[in-house]
Amino acid sequence: MDIHVSNLPFKLTEEELKALFEKHGEVEVVNIIxxxxxxxxxxxxxxxxxxxxxxxxxxxxxxxFTVMDRKLKVSESATKEVPEKKAYNWKANIKKKTSVVSFDGQPKRPVKGKHKKRRGHGRGTTY
Known part of the structure; x- marks a missing residue:
């Protein structure tokens, strides 16, 4: 079980903290940040x-418990669970027959209307 210990004295070492906890049972790892x-x-x-x-x-x-004039705050540490990465479902994201899927599986937006893509550097030039 992981235990979070806060309000530690700044001069306390890991060995002293380990000795404090070993009075109550076996300690695997002590890590002071x-x-x-x-x-x-x-x-x-x-x-x-x-x-x-x-x-x-x-x-x-x-x-x-008081150590070097400071009261320790001891509690069970909250472990953060990392969610699993889900695979991209490209079939669920295709809504119309007009949409196109690229090679990486990401859906592309369909071109709506009769507008053509602008090319060139001139003012309002369309091809």
């Missing part, structure tokens, strides 16, 4: 625990 330029802790991170029951007790006991 840092600024690329200054390499300083941004104040939040993630902890991954394999056992959901142990992770639940860790969340319950460490939420509001």
């Amino acid at each position: 840092k600024n690329h330029k200054t390499r300083q802790n941004k104040g939040f991170g993630f902890v991954k625990m394999p056992n959901k029951a142990e992770a639940g007790t860790a969340i319950y006991k460490l939420n509001g």
Whole structure:
């Protein structure tokens, strides 16, 4: 289970955070998010625990726990699900017999009316 930990002290290291969570169960990965330029802790991170029951007790006991004069906010991280990419259905998008489908499967708009396409650089020249 992935756990989101926020309001971390800026001097807290990953080893110290791991030791804090290992009191409540096995910890796989600890990742504190840092600024690329200054390499300083941004104040939040993630902890991954394999056992959901142990992770639940860790969340319950460490939420509001004070470390270096800061109260931690611990919760289950919201994982963002990536939707599957659907195949383009070109048959569903063809409405009239006049529409033409290009080689890549995208429908082209049919030419409406008797207007011809303008060519050339002159004023209002049509062919």
